[in-house]
Amino acid sequence: MSQPFVPPLDLQSLLSPHREAIAAAVAEVIDSCHYVLGPKVEAFEEAFAAYSESAHCIGVNSGTSALHLATRLLDIGPGDEVITTPYTFASSAWCASYQGATPVFVDIDPATFCIDPAAVEAAVTPRTKAIVAVHLYGHPCEMDALKAICQKHDLALIEDAAQAHGARYKGKRVGAIGDMGCFSFYPTKNLPCAGEGGALTTDCDKLAARGRSLRNHGSTVRYFHEEVGYNYRMEAIQGAVLGVLLPNLEGWTEARRRLAHRYHELLDGLPLQLPREAEGCESVYHLYTVLAPERDKLIATLKEQGVGTSNHYPRAMHLQPCYADLGYKEGSLPAAERAAREAVNLPMFPTMTLEQQDTVCAALRAYFG
Ligand SMILES: Cc1ncc(COP(=O)(O)O)c(C=O)c1O
The missing domain is CATH 3.40.640.10 (Type I PLP-dependent aspartate aminotransferase-like (Major domain))
Structure with missing residues (x-):
């Protein structure tokens, strides 16, 4: 089923x-x-x-x-x-x-x-x-x-x-x-x-x-x-x-952080770059964003498995047509460009159930075999 x-x-x-x-x-x-x-x-x-x-x-x-x-x-x-x-x-x-x-x-720090x-x-x-x-x-x-x-x-x-x-x-x-x-x-x-x-x-x-x-x-x-x-x-x-x-915001944030830490554990070892908090930082996990080399294939497979994902910034701002006159070339800001190519936002919202999260993680594990 x-x-x-x-x-x-x-x-x-x-x-x-x-x-x-x-x-x-x-x-x-x-x-x-x-x-x-x-x-x-x-x-x-x-x-x-x-x-x-x-x-x-x-x-x-x-x-x-x-x-x-x-x-x-x-x-x-x-x-x-x-x-x-x-x-x-x-x-x-x-x-x-x-x-x-x-x-x-x-450019950005590729880890954060x-x-x-x-x-x-x-x-x-x-x-x-x-x-x-x-x-x-x-x-x-x-x-x-x-x-x-x-x-x-x-x-x-x-x-x-x-x-x-x-x-x-x-x-x-x-x-x-x-x-x-x-x-x-x-x-x-x-x-x-x-x-x-x-x-x-x-x-x-x-x-x-x-x-x-x-x-x-x-x-x-x-x-x-x-x-x-x-x-x-x-x-x-x-x-x-x-x-x-x-x-309610503080409670929602705690729920997001609990879910994020559970994602860290459940997805550990998969060939994905997982989000990590830098020293001294407490993230509120607006999104749980991973980097995956064949992003589009992953998104399509997750969708077939009933997992919805999103990707917010498929083109970095320095390469947008509206800023073409600034003269940035592709390859000039490689970490941002890689994030734009590879980022996938996994489901993340305070009311996500553990069953829903298990479904996401099982679909990812199945994808990577
Ligand atoms: C990082 C960032 N800055 C600015 C904005 C702009 O906010 P708004 O959509 O309320 O104008 C957004 C929201 O989309 C955002 O994510």
Whole structure:
């Protein structure tokens, strides 16, 4: 008898226990007629600032908006360079391009998929203004090394923590280590909302005050605009949903970590590169990503066995058509390119059952004979 399908992510099973609480919070918003920002967003901002151990949290309408706010807050502009990883979601680079600056892509550490500090150091020029460090798949970047580079060259450090809510580097929450942290609450993320949502965190009072104004048309007093701003406001319904779900995040993270450690044990010895936590890092396993040389064949076989996988970044950013004018050649950033060719995300979600995980591991063992 064939096994039931194991999806890469099962949002239904994650959210259905919270359906009534979510519905009640959303109904409150609808009845209040206060649909944008307002008390639900403020309450979530306060709770998420505390959770992420930052002085300030500014709720916005996506992780992409949070990243753009960060580069705008640093007054990055044409002629400036922002160093980031090519193996990430596009927004990590958009935040440079939106400001007319140039993203500079450097290679990753093949073991963690995070930006390689030595490659960052080698890419610093007099035009460099900031580093966007992406805590990819929930694993923290080498923050001490990146901070040291920033101090040496007077650069800002932006953390793209879109996939890493609650991850810790040497005991500190990511997003609270650099100058600003940028989070996404897109429904597939570790802390989902019911649509688009994001947040910017910082310990700096000045950046926070200006960020609040910029997300709201550059305005703190209605119809008076201190500077040209954006409509990046968080909707009240998203604040309400996030307020209900945030208290579950720690438990979800523990479940992800337990599942990841069980994957490590069950898949040990197979010809796959498994994720490993670097020293001092506590990953939140947004994804459990392995490298497999014949990736497409593996994905097809797993599908036949009822195992759903995903692959997020089949083409690294430095080789995307939108950045062709930057002149990167294939082979220039080999670790990122290998990850783009070989990465497979195995099913990973807090409500995955051990039976589902056994199905995944049995299918992998059968594949490798
Ligand atoms: C690493 C990373 N950065 C930024 C983003 C952008 O977030 P959003 O989709 O909320 O705009 C995402 C989400 O897709 C992401 O995974």
